[in-house]
Amino acid sequence: MKYRTLGQGLKVSAVGLGCMGMSHAYGRPHDHREMAGLIAKAVDLGYTLFDTAEVYGTAANPHDNEELVGAALEPYRSRVVIATKFGVSFDFSSPSTNKPILVDSRPQTIRRSLEASLKRLRTDHIDLYYQHRQDPNVPVEEVAGLMGELIAEGKILHWGLSAVDEATLRRAHAVTPVTAVQNRYSMMAREAAEALFPALEELGVGLVAYSPMANGFLSGRYLGTAGFDPKDDYRSVMPQFQKEAVEQNRRLLGIMNEVSAEHGITPAQLSLAWMICKKPWIVPIPGTTKEARLAEKAAASEVQLTPGEVAALDSELASSGMSAVFGGSRIVARN
Numbered sequence: 001m002k003y004r005t006l007g008q009g010l011k012v013s014a015v016g017l018g019c020m021g022m023s024h025a026y027g028r029p030h031d032h033r034e035m036a037g038l039i040a041k042a043v044d045l046g047y048t049l050f051d052t053a054e055v056y057g058t059a060a061n062p063h064d065n066e067e068l069v070g071a072a073l074e075p076y077r078s079r080v081v082i083a084t085k086f087g088v089s090f091d092f093s094s095p096s097t098n099k100p101i102l103v104d105s106r107p108q109t110i111r112r113s114l115e116a117s118l119k120r121l122r123t124d125h126i127d128l129y130y131q132h133r134q135d136p137n138v139p140v141e142e143v144a145g146l147m148g149e150l151i152a153e154g155k156i157l158h159w160g161l162s163a164v165d166e167a168t169l170r171r172a173h174a175v176t177p178v179t180a181v182q183n184r185y186s187m188m189a190r191e192a193a194e195a196l197f198p199a200l201e202e203l204g205v206g207l208v209a210y211s212p213m214a215n216g217f218l219s220g221r222y223l224g225t226a227g228f229d230p231k232d233d234y235r236s237v238m239p240q241f242q243k244e245a246v247e248q249n250r251r252l253l254g255i256m257n258e259v260s261a262e263h264g265i266t267p268a269q270l271s272l273a274w275m276i277c278k279k280p281w282i283v284p285i286p287g288t289t290k291e292a293r294l295a296e297k298a299a300a301s302e303v304q305l306t307p308g309e310v311a312a313l314d315s316e317l318a319s320s321g322m323s324a325v326f327g328g329s330r331i332v333a334r335n
């Protein structure tokens with residue numbers, strides 16, 4: 001495993017572990033003991049960045065993931081970076097598979113969320129605390145000001161924003177310097193994240209890439225939605241897994257297979273190495289619930305693609321044509 005430094009001096013593994021799928025969005029929550037074993041193995045393999053959020057859970061247990069991650073990381077607390085998020089909840093009353101997101105970043109809500117997250121995560125500080133989605137009713141300056149207070153109090157060490165645009169990032173960073181932006185970024189979702197690169201470079205802010213394998217699609221192992229339960233698996237409604245996408249993505253998967261074979265790596269590793277080799281401040285946080293897949297992802301941090309090879313891949317991606325990719329759940333503002 002290689003390591004990188006994000007924003008205001010936060011050292012993390014060059015590949016982090018996204019823990020969401022253990023509790024949320026990809027079918028039923030997984031057994032805590034089994035996932036604790038997987039997380040222990042990840043620590044063993046050199047992973048130090050673990051990503052969760054207060055809302056990764058189900059109607060039955062809305063905070064399942066923080067509970068799981070907190071218990072699993074307790075023995076390793078001093079060696080790992082815990083990233084979690086505040087500011088949203090899910091509307092579990094909705095009949096849709098992917099539940100609408102309700103936003104709330106009022107300062108009193110954030111303080112309450114933080115105390116509850118600290119308890120569930122069995123720690124006295126959060127290493128990296130993200131605003132999960134912006135709240136149109138609370139100016140980002142107010143949130144950034146509170147983050148500065150929480151840093152001064154020692155309750156959080158760094159902060160970041162998720163699904164953020166450049167203008168909002170600049171406003172936030174001017175109040176309290178930001179360590180990382182966590183945005184969707186993958187070979188199938190390039191433009192919006194890459195448009196932020198000059199600002200990230202200028203401000204010295206890291207990019208933590210979520211859904212870096214396009215929700216697993218870029219592993220090349222899924223052709224269709226078979227096995228995804230429409231009751232609780234968001235992949236059952238994601239465009240890249242639909243029947244019509246098979247044809248639309250044939251060329252893309254062909255390129256992935258060909259280039260990864262040339263390098264003696266898997267398509268999953270290529271999808272991560274491609275972004276790691278672009279900038280020294282990009283850190284993907286792929287998700288998995290399979291212990292056997294941890295080493296594959298960690299090894300992606302060691303793959304060396306030259307700038308020419310990355311550029312060649314970019315031009316293939318630009319001309320290959322591909323299906324749409326999941327763009328996130330609907331956001332509902334608080335009244």
Ligand SMILES: NC(=O)c1ccc[n+]([C@@H]2O[C@H](COP(=O)([O-])OP(=O)(O)OC[C@H]3O[C@@H](n4cnc5c(N)ncnc54)[C@H](OP(=O)(O)O)[C@@H]3O)[C@@H](O)[C@H]2O)c1
Pocket residue numbers: 017018019020021026051052132162163182183209210211212213214215216217219221268285286287288289290293296
């Ligand atoms: N900030 C936000 O708004 C936001 C939104 C979404 C996600 N996130 C964070 O980002 C993390 C990663 O997102 P993601 O889970 O969508 O990422 P991803 O890495 O693009 O996709 C994960 C999926 O890929 C599958 N997968 C992984 N390796 C595979 C392989 N070799 N072959 C076949 N399938 C494979 C996993 O299934 P298995 O479990 O079966 O391996 C899992 O379902 C999340 O855990 C969460 O922490 C943040």
